[in-house]
Amino acid sequence: MLAVALVDRTGNGLWAATSVLYFTFVTGLSVAQVGTLAAVAGVAGIAGAPVGGRLADRFPLTRVLAACQVLRAASALGLLLTTDFTPLLVLSALAGFGDRAASVLTKLYGTRVAGAERVRYQAVNRTVANVGWALGGLGAAAALAAGTTTVYRVLLVGDALSFVAAAAITLSCAEATAPARVVATGGRAAAGVRATSPWRDRTYLAYVATDTVLFLDDAIFKVGLSLWAVHATDAPHGLVPLLMVLNNVMVVGLQVPLARFGATTSAARRLLLPLSLTFLASGVAMAASAVHGAVPASIALTAAAVGFTLAEMLHATVSWELSVALAPEESQGSYLGVHGLAQASQRAVGPLAVTAAIAAGPLGWTAFGTVIAAACLAQHRLVRPGPPEPSAPSPAEPVAGHADPVG
Structure with a gap:
């Protein structure tokens, strides 16, 4: 499945660097129309996460994931066949749906096959994905030097073929079956058996709500950093792409080593405390970058980029563990699908949040970091240790993915 991540994200990297240019120069859309396509894809992605997780609890996981990859391939190829706005909206929605569903299913596969090593597996998977994205x-950068419409179409075909290849590799992987047992964790439901519907699990829904706030850091490097650096600081514009590279290099080099600090439920919960401080310090550093002078502004902006990247990696580690540890094993797909709403929702809310911070100036960034830090503390309080398990599993019946009890 790591090969799937590499191939998938390589295709995504091709399209991410091409999409705006393709819709502008090949299909002739306006800026507002391009933005609408992105918004529609994001909204459809919100639906894709829970639907994909639900299907994975009912059907073989690899088949559902391969179907999502095929849907993404078909959506990409469909873009080549029309320049009309309405069909492009439909295709963008299908692509967004398939992308978010595939993301949840890939995480679920790792959870099932890696068992107690799930956090380390997800860290390796994320590292490989970042390499593919780069x-x-x-x-794409090399190909776009030519600047012709043919090149844009070739890159789009390359994106589609990456999904076809990912589907083929997925079907060659061993099926990851759902655990047969349920482990009681903290007694949050009667008789030690938790609700099988995440929509009725108030604790899990509250956890997802706090995690949605923590995922806002994703918008920093997609929207906030470049806009703030260019419009509100004296830092040279050439620093922005260097900070993007720094973010990628840090994730590739440090995500796996940092994963060991959140390898258990109790460790992941403890990690929320330094994570809150990291978010707060990063927001303050971003605010400080508004100082006059290119050198001090560059230093503060670099410190903010390093801080938010560290927060991004720590949060990923915490989220991988807690999103699974809080879910009953027989409904992991449904629960992880609902958790996928956190990341899908922030894609719509995140850009608005960071642009609001930019509009408010330095105080806005301080408030941004403070709000996320507060969400970390709220999550730390929410995910409290429960009483010890009444009995340990038999050595002959190991429980995959067993974690410390939480409640």
């Missing part, structure tokens, strides 16, 4: 971006 390769795709570099390939």
Whole structure:
């Protein structure tokens, strides 16, 4: 499945570097129309996360994931066949739906096959995905030097073929079956058996709500950093792409080593405390970058980029563990699908949040970091240790993915 992550993200890297240019120069859409396509894809992605997780609890996981990859491939190829806005809206929605569903299913596969090593597995998977993203971006940058419409179409075909290849590799992987047992964790439901519907699990829904706030850091590097650096600081514009590279290099080099600090439920919960401080310090550093002078502004902006990248990696580690530890094993797909709403929702809310911080100036960034830090503390309080398990599993019946009790 790591090969799937590499191929998938390489294709994503090709399209991410090409999409705006393709819709502008090949299909002739306006800026508002391009923005609408992105918004529609984001909204459809919100639905894709829970639907994909639900299907994975009912059907073989690899088949559902392969179907999502095929849907993404078909959506990409469909873009080549029309320049009309309405069909492009439909295709963008299908692509967004498939992308978010595939993301949840890939995480679920790792959870099932890695068992107690799930956090480390997800860290390796994320590292490989970042390498693929970088390769795709570099390939697109080299190809776009030609600047012809044919090149844009070739890159879109390359994106579609990456999904076809990912589907083929997925079907060659061993099926990851759902655990047969349920482990009681903290007695949050009667008789030690938790609700099988995440929509009725108030604790899990509250956890997802706090995690949605923590995922806002994703918008920093997608929207906030470049806009703030260019419009509100004296830092040279050439620093922005260097900070993007720094973010990618840090994730590739440090995500796996940092994963060991959140390898259990109790460790992941403890990690929320330094994570809150990291978010707060990063927001303050971003605010400080508004100081006059290119050198001090660059230093503060670099410190903010390093801080938010560290927060991003720590939060990923915490989220991988807690989103699974709080879910009953027989309904992991449904629960992880609902958790996928956190990341999908922030794609719509995140850009608005960071642009609001930019509009408010330095105080806005301080408030941004403070709000996320407060969400970390709220999550730390929410995910409290429960009483010890009444009995340990038999050595002959190991429980995959067993974690410390939480309640």
